[in-house]
Amino acid sequence: MLIRNRRLRTNEVIRGLVRETSLTPNDFIVPLFVVEGKNIKEEIASMPNYFRYSLDLLEKEVKELWNLGLKSVLIFVKVPDNLKDNKGTEALNKDGLMQRAVKTIKDAVPEMLVMTDVALDPYSSYGHDGIVENGQILNDPTKEILAKMSLSHVQAGADFVAPSDMMDGRIKAIRELLEQEKHFNAGILSYSAKYASAFYGPFRDALDSAPGFGDKKTYQMDPANREEAIKETLQDIEEGADMVMVKPGLCYLDIVREIKNTVNVPVAVYQVSGEYSMLKAAAEKGWLDHDAVMLEQLTAIKRAGAQMIASYFAKDAVKLL
Secondary structure, three states: OOOOHHHHHOOHHHHHHHOOOOOOHHHEEEEEEEOOOOOOEEEEOOEEEEEEEOHHHHHHHHHHHHHOOOOEEEEEEOOOHHHOEOOOHHHHOOOOHHHHHHHHHHHHOOOOEEEEEEOOOOOEOOOOOOEEEOOEEEOHHHHHHHHHHHHHHHHHOOOEEEEOOOOOOHHHHHHHHHHHOOOOOOEEEEEEEEEOOHHHHHHHHHHOOOOOOOOOOOOOEOOOOOHHHHHHHHHHHHHOOOEEEEEOOHHHHHHHHHHHHHOOOOEEEEEOHHHHHHHHHHHHOOOOOHHHHHHHHHHHHHHHOOOEEEEOOHHHHHHHO
């Protein structure tokens, strides 16, 4: 035999030398959950070893992330029930929890890239991503609020807004308002291919944002569809998105590769709460090697075409890399 592929697998040095895909701290976006109060670091029951932070401990956490080489965060807030309504009024409060969280992070680590979740569900009395009327989710009135929410986040200091709502035309509305207000450098990371997935359960526990009625299938994508993801993503880029996202991760790696082969902007993947919690549960049972499976999953996501990964495993992963 003249050709022996195993020559390049003989030892770790040669395997590392020819490795096609490598993970680095620069690949990660760290999701962070924020709550009101002081000295709060509360574990999320369905997401072992992941926490909600009050602003004072959020400052400590982002400093630790920066020291680990993690340079980008994505902020979500748990809004008290008494501040929720059908129009997400609290989302536009310049002194709201999200706005204060952005300022806290920027004061603590000015160089940290801060991204913010843009959607109504954390603020909605119905738990939906849009205004509800007669049991229907209204698209156009919602996108106008999302644009104002985005502007409020940028005015607070956010570098990127990340619309996760899947309303039609919301990227255009956000981009036009940011341009109108002369925030020319504010970025948009669009959840362009966000599927109506069953993997989001633990996240909704984290923010108490589960829909109060029905589901989100009239605006999030059907998991059976592939070509629709390309259409959605191209439309968001045309409307002004700087980066695009596929969500969830592992079950949608074919979509990641399709989009990566089609577009010329950076592609992100959100490795969602259900993916995180499944591995934590299996490892706790002793059924899987936690660290080995975690790194294999993250490598697979990057190999599929993701240039960045929003992952609850980010801290665990960088400590091993």
